[in-house]
Amino acid sequence: MNDLYYVLDASAFINGFEPKSQFNFxxxxxxEEVKDLKSKILLNQAIEEGKIIIKEPNQEFVDELDKIISQSGDDLRLSYADKKLLALALELLNDKDTSIKVLTDDYSMQNVLRILDIPYDSIITEGIKGVYNWVKTCEGCKNEFDADYPFDDCEICGSKVFKRRIKTY
Ligand SMILES: [Zn+2]
Structure with a gap:
C-alpha cells in the first residue's frame, strides 16, 4: 500500500485539520495565511512534531503549473501561495509511489486540481469536526439567538427567526 500524502491549504489549518499520519505537506x-491564534498554535505544534512538512516546490513544477493555469484562465484568481501549493502537489504526484490528496476549500484551487487530475477534498466534506455551529437569526432585526432559542418568532420585533450555520473559529 502506498502512503497517502496530504497537501494542505490554509483553510485546512483554519478549519482544524488534525494530521494523523506523518505525510502532510x-x-x-x-x-503565513494562518492568522488566528488557536490555529497558529496547532499548526506550530504539528510542525514541531514533524507531522507537517514545509517544502518549497521545485521551479520545474512552478513553471509547469504556470503554463497550465495561463491556458485555463485561472492564473488571476490564484494567490502566489495557492500557485506554490499546486506546484508542490504536482511535484509530489510526479513521484510514482505517491498517492496524494489536496485539502482546500478554495473553488479556484479545486478548479485547477480538476484540470490537473489531482484528487482533492474540501475540509468540510472530509468530516472534520468543530467547524460550524448553529445560531438563530431574526430576518427582521437581524438579532442573533442561541441555537436553543425556543421560539419561531423574534422576541424583540416579532419577525420570523431562522436557523443558520456560522463558522466558529
Ligand atoms: Zn427581530
Whole structure:
C-alpha cells in the first residue's frame, strides 16, 4: 500500500485539520495565511512534531503549473501561495509511489486540481469536526439567538427567526 500524502491549504489549518499520519505537506506562504491564534498554535505544534512538512516546490513544477493555469484562465484568481501549493502537489504526484490528496476549500484551487487530475477534498466534506455551529437569526432585526432559542418568532420585533450555520473559529 502506498502512503497517502496530504497537501494542505490554509483553510485546512483554519478549519482544524488534525494530521494523523506523518505525510502532510504545505508551503511556507500558506503558514503565513494562518492568522488566528488557536490555529497558529496547532499548526506550530504539528510542525514541531514533524507531522507537517514545509517544502518549497521545485521551479520545474512552478513553471509547469504556470503554463497550465495561463491556458485555463485561472492564473488571476490564484494567490502566489495557492500557485506554490499546486506546484508542490504536482511535484509530489510526479513521484510514482505517491498517492496524494489536496485539502482546500478554495473553488479556484479545486478548479485547477480538476484540470490537473489531482484528487482533492474540501475540509468540510472530509468530516472534520468543530467547524460550524448553529445560531438563530431574526430576518427582521437581524438579532442573533442561541441555537436553543425556543421560539419561531423574534422576541424583540416579532419577525420570523431562522436557523443558520456560522463558522466558529
Ligand atoms: Zn427581530
Amino acid at each position: 504545505t508551503v511556507p506562504e500558506i503558514t
